Amino acid sequence: MSPSAAPASLADDLALALRLADAADAESMGRFDRPDLEIGQKADRSHVTAADLAAERAIREIIAADRPDDAIFGEEYGTTSSAARRWIVDPIDGTANYLRGVPAWGTMIALEIDGVVSAGVVSMPAMGRRWWAASGMGAWTLAGGEPRTIAVSGVDRxxxxxxxxxxxxxxxxxxxxxxxxxxxxxxxxxxxxxxxxxxxxxxxxxxxxxxxxxxxxxxxxxxxxxxxxxxxxxxxxxxxxxxxxxxxxxxxxxxxxxxxxxxxxxxx
Missing domain, CATH: 3.40.190.80 (D-Maltodextrin-Binding Protein; domain 2)
Structure with a gap:
């Protein structure tokens, strides 16, 4: 961290993660279900689309501007550096669904601090859904209307x-x-x-x-x-x-x- 920069609070980090999701959604939805979508293949023979690449670039550009000392580990562009704070990014989880026009795909953004994943955002814009959480701040979702808290089931059998x-x-x-x-x-x-x-x-x-x-x-x-x-x-x-x-x-x-x-x- 640069000497003049104040440490970011986890609430600030979560707000940034939500903004990163907005940027990724804009890139992925702009290309979703388009007949001219560019589709390639990685060395492991899994698919990658122009939307995967554009969404991760958009996320990286914002992190570089707002948290220049943080590391980034992304599916498409790898790891940029080593630091106590690391953003872990999957620009489109469910690329196979995405390229077939199936709406069950999403962007995943997490922040790891000192080896502990402390915040996470999942955005599934084609389904109109988003979820987020940060340590000690609860888990939330938005599906139109106001955000609401969520919790796992009480099933015990x-x-x-x-x-x-x-x-x-x-x-x-x-x-x-x-x-x-x-x-x-x-x-x-x-x-x-x-x-x-x-x-x-x-x-x-x-x-x-x-x-x-x-x-x-x-x-x-x-x-x-x-x-x-x-x-x-x-x-x-x-x-x-x-x-x-x-x-x-x-x-x-x-x-x-x-x-x-x-x-x-x-x-x-």
Whole structure:
């Protein structure tokens, strides 16, 4: 931080994160469902669109102007530097949906301070929805009208729980398809809502368990901040609080230990 700059409060950081989401929404919605959308392919054969790139550039430009000493870790342009404060950005989570004109995609913006994700914003403009949270400030959503607080469900039995597993291929490729099928047999219902929307449904109390694999920090950091502040738990498949393990398991908290036991074949 430059000597003349005053430390930003977490409320200031959250306000900035919401402004970053506004800028990203403008870029992504301006290109959404357009027949002339430019679509490319990365080295890992996943898709990237002109909207992914433009949205992340817009976010980076604002951070560079308003928080020049902060680091940025984005899906499309990587890490710019190392610092105690790091913005973690996925400009469009759900690019496969985006390029097909399916509205279930969103921008994810998180702020990590001294290794702890302290604030997060998820914006899904094609669905007219936004969620945000910061440590000690609660979790919130906006869907027209006034912002309102959100909280996870009070479901405390697996046989009453709703599970979103993201995709069978993820679990199969990670070598845990049998674990998923075991859990699926114990819950009330299962669906694959997909990508960041699953976690937001969890934070609102509409889904109780979400699990997936092959995820980077930018895929889950903002969601983790919101789920945790809404009263849920967010760990890896193994139960670690770290977000860099390439797996994620989120629950309403009440079901977390039972879910881990079921997935790992343990008797409670």
């Amino acid at each position: 697996l046989d009453e729980a709703s599970l979103s597993f993201q995709s069978i291929a993820q679990w199969r490729d990670a070598g845990h398809l049998d674990a998923l099928l075991t859990l699926q047999e114990r819950v009330w219902r299962d669906r694959a809502y997909g990508d960041v929307w699953s976690y937001m449904l969890l934070a609102e109390g509409r889904v109780d368990i979400v699990g997936e694999f092959d995820v980077k920090e930018y895929d889950i950091a903002a969601a983790a901040a919101i789920v945790r502040e809404a009263g849920g738990r967010f760990t890896s498949f193994e139960g670690s609080d770290s977000l860099d393990t390439l797996s994620a398991l989120a629950t309403n908290g009440l079901l977390h230990d039972a879910t881990l036991d079921a997935l790992h074949g343990r008797t409670p």
